[in-house]
Amino acid sequence: MSVPLQPAELYRHSLRLLLNKAIPAWVDLWAEDGLMEFPFAPPGWPSRLEGREAIAAYMRSYPDHIDLQDIPDLQIHQTAAADTIVVEMRAVGRLVETGKPFEMTYIAVVTVQDGRFTSYRDYWNPLAILEPGANFAAAGR
Template identity: 45%
Template structure:
């Protein structure tokens, strides 16, 4: 999905997400709930996070990206969806993302990922726990 979204901004040899990230790349998650990271610095930290994420959420598929050009040729804004379920809960994980991505020399230098923390919490902790916290909201999207 990112290869399609970023096209020639990525080095041709960057086949996987980790290949796309610079050694000193940064990922930020401004809306991350307590217990999940808000900032990762370096490819090794990002790799550890992605590995642990696989133990939390089973991704089924990613939606088609919508790419927004910016006035800065090194910055791309991408909207997309991710679908899956919480590993421990079986709860649906149907998430919408907006990502602001800065590239340099064919690699991702900075990736800021905006997503709904309630969708993540429902998948990780269950609807009953989250609904009790937010007053029984029934809209899970």
């Protein structure tokens, strides 16, 4: 019997999967009833995804739109709740459709139970989609 990964370990593993464009394996890290939220999502964009299937549908085409290449800045903070972490990170890559650089900073509050993501609140910056030339709408957001 294997010991489930702790929240910080699971999160680092999930980033490796995203960098390798292994979306089905990334989705497998989620609890069946996992909840992904985007509190700052602009109008017309999803703000809440309920269940692994909804998360899978949302992420399925991510590599077709964003070529994620590196996470050069990553800080994981443990909270008073052992199953919850706060993540600060910066992701870089390129937009597949245009070839333009992609860079986004994130803060996420992530809860893990039994080695699976159960809650992920992604506080990404919606102002970035308003920058000239930015086209994140096609990126699955």
